[in-house]
Amino acid sequence: MKIVGFKETTVPISSNIQNAYINFSHMDVSLLALITDIKRDGKPVVGYGFNSNGRYAQSWLLKERFLPRLNQASPTEILNNEGSNFDPSKIWDILMMNEKPGGHGERSVAVGIIDMAIWDLVAKIEEKPLYQLLSERYNNGKYESKIFVYAAGGYYYPGKDLLQLENEIKRYLDLGFNVVKIKIGGVSLKKDLQRIEKVLSLLGKGQKLAVDANGRSDLKTAQTYAQMLSEFDLMWYEEAGDPLDFELQKELCQYYDGAMATGENLFSLQDARNLIRYAGLRPEKDFLQFDCALSYGLVEYLRILEMLKAHHWSLQRLIPHGGHQLSSHICAGLGLGGNEAYPEVFTPFGNFPDNYDVVDGHIRLTETPGIGFENISELYKLMQSLT
C-alpha cells in the first residue's frame, strides 16, 4: 500500500469582497490529489485536500518541502502497524521532520492540505464516511449525522449598499440558515450600526446574527464597538483585535458580556493553548474557531481537542472557520458545535453535497466513504481535472 503520485494545482478564489483587514482580489487555494496503488471498482483510491480561504495557495511548500518527505518515507513510516491503512499521525511526524518549533504559518497550511487528503484516503480505505471513522476511533462510536451550520457573508465590497446586504441575508434565511454573520470594522461605526440593525430587522424567532471584525481593532475601538453591540442579542462578536493580542481579548471579555469568538488565525496547538491560558475566554459562552485546514490538519486538531478537554472546555464551543467538509465530519464525528458555511463565496470549496439542503440551520452528512467530495459536483469536477 503506497502513494504512487500526487497532483497539485493553484485555484483562484478571488473576488471583490473585503473584510476589515484584507481584500480577496488575489486570493487562491491549493488543491491536492494523493493517488494510491489501492483499487476500488478498478480505479485507484485518491485522497483530496485543499486549504481554506484567507491564507493563499501553498504550492511551493507542498512540492518542494513536504511532499518529497512523504515520497521518501518507507511503508513502515507511514502505515499503521498492521499495514492495512495509512497512519495520519505517523505521516504527520514524517512531514514535520527537520522543522524547527515555532513559526506557525504557511507551512501549517501546507501540512493541513496534505493531512486532509490523508484522512480522505484513510476513510475511503475503510469504506466509511470520515465522521463514522472518527467517532469509532475517538468518540466511542457516537456521531451526529446532521450538524449546525451558519451562513458567513456580509462582506464589504465597492458600491454595496444596505439593500444589497438585505437581499443577501434574505437569501441565506431562505436557504434555511438560522444564524448569519456579517463583517464589521471596515466602515464607520455608524454605518456598521445601520448594517447590524438592518440585518436584525430581518431575523425572526430563533434566528441570530454574528459579527466579525477580522482582528482589525485596537482595544479602544473594540470597546467602542462592544458598547454598541451590547445593545443587541448577538450570536457572537468575532476577532475584535489582533488574534495574538491575548491581553486585548482578556480586557474585552471583562468588558463585554455577550459571547465572543476567535481562533481562526491561530495555527498550532501551542498558539491555541496560549489563547486558552491567557485570553480570559469564558468556557460557558465563548466560541473557538481553529481551522484544521490552516493549522497542520486534523492530527494537530486532535491534540488541540485534548488540550481543551484538559482545560474543561466542552467541544460544543468549537465552530471552526473555513466552511469545508473536513470540519463538517469532525463536527459530526467528535461532537463539535457546528461549522461555518459560505453560501455565496469561495465556491466550490465550501459547497455542500449536491441536493443536500440546510433545514432549520442544520445540514445532513452523506454516507459516502471518505470526506465525500465526490458528492459536490462542482468541486469534484475540479478535483477530477487534476488526475
Added chain:
Amino acid sequence: MKIVGFKETTVPISSNIQNAYINFSHMDVSLLALITDIKRDGKPVVGYGFNSNGRYAQSWLLKERFLPRLNQASPTEILNNEGSNFDPSKIWDILMMNEKPGGHGERSVAVGIIDMAIWDLVAKIEEKPLYQLLSERYNNGKYESKIFVYAAGGYYYPGKDLLQLENEIKRYLDLGFNVVKIKIGGVSLKKDLQRIEKVLSLLGKGQKLAVDANGRSDLKTAQTYAQMLSEFDLMWYEEAGDPLDFELQKELCQYYDGAMATGENLFSLQDARNLIRYAGLRPEKDFLQFDCALSYGLVEYLRILEMLKAHHWSLQRLIPHGGHQLSSHICAGLGLGGNEAYPEVFTPFGNFPDNYDVVDGHIRLTETPGIGFENISELYKLMQSLT
C-alpha cells in the same frame, strides 16, 4: 528612483550537523538582489538580502506573493516624502497588504529577506554604513563601531567525539572569541555533562560557555538540565522548551537562577510581546534573540525594540540569532548587546568582512556604505553571480 528588477536564487547551506531538534541536511536559504535605476560609479545600486539558517529558502513567497506587490507599487507608495530614498516602513506596508493577522512563519522570512535588501539600498543611497544611518535616525547619532560577538557551534554530528568538540572550541578561542555556545539536549544528560565539562576546562578568565537546547525539552527534562547546569557559571541556558510555551519558560525562570535566552523562533511583534508579557523573563539577566531576518525584517524589529523599551528592557539584553551582518549593524547603531557568529557553519552567510578579526570577543564594522556585503568576498561572489 525605482527598483527596476530583482534576481533571486536558493542556496544550499546543508551540512551533517544537527541540534536537539532538527538536522541541517536539506537546509537552504534564499538570496535576493534588488536592482535600482540609481547609478554609483556608472553601476546600478543593488541591495542584497537573505534569510538566516533554520527556516529554509522562501523562493515562491518572494516571487509569487511579495515581490509582485513591490513591483506594482507606485513611487509615492515606496519612497520617502522627498522622493530621495526608499522608505522601508512604507514598503513594509505594501508587502503586507492583504495579509491577514496572525500566522507568523515563512512569510515573515520572505518579508525579512526583502527588508534586508531594502535597508542595504537605503544606506547605500545615503552613502553611509547602515549602523551610522540607524544611529542617526533612531539613536541620537550614537553608535559603536565594534560589537560583541560569540561563537555558535558545538553541534552534534555522527561520529563526533569529545576530542573533536575540544578542537572545535579551541579554534574559536584561537580566533579571538570569549564566549562559545554548544548544543545540548540531543544526547543523554550524562553525555551532555561531559561535553560541558570538557568545554569549561578549556576556558580561561573572562571566557564563558552558553548552552542551547533548541526547544526540545518538556518541563521535567528542562528542570533536570537546569539542575545540572546550575552547578556552572554559564553565559546562558537557551531555548529549553517550545518557544511558545511561555508557562514552561516562566516555571524555569523561577527554578533556575542562571541567565536564560530565547526568542529566535518568535517571528513577530505580537509573539515577542507575548514572551515579554507571559514568560517571566528577568530583564536584569536574561537574553532575547529575535532575528529580524526571520521576522519581517528591521521594520518589525524596530517595533519590537519600542515594545521592549515600554516594558523597561535594556536593548543590551538583545543578542540576535542568525549571525548575519544586518544584525551587526543594528547592534552597532542601536546599542544591542551583541551578535551571534558561526565561525564554521552556514558559510558564507555568516562570514565577517575579509581581514576583520575578532579581538577580545569583539569585531569592528567596516565603513562601506550599506550593510557592507561587498567586503565579504565569498558572499559577494555569490551575490555578484546573481546579477
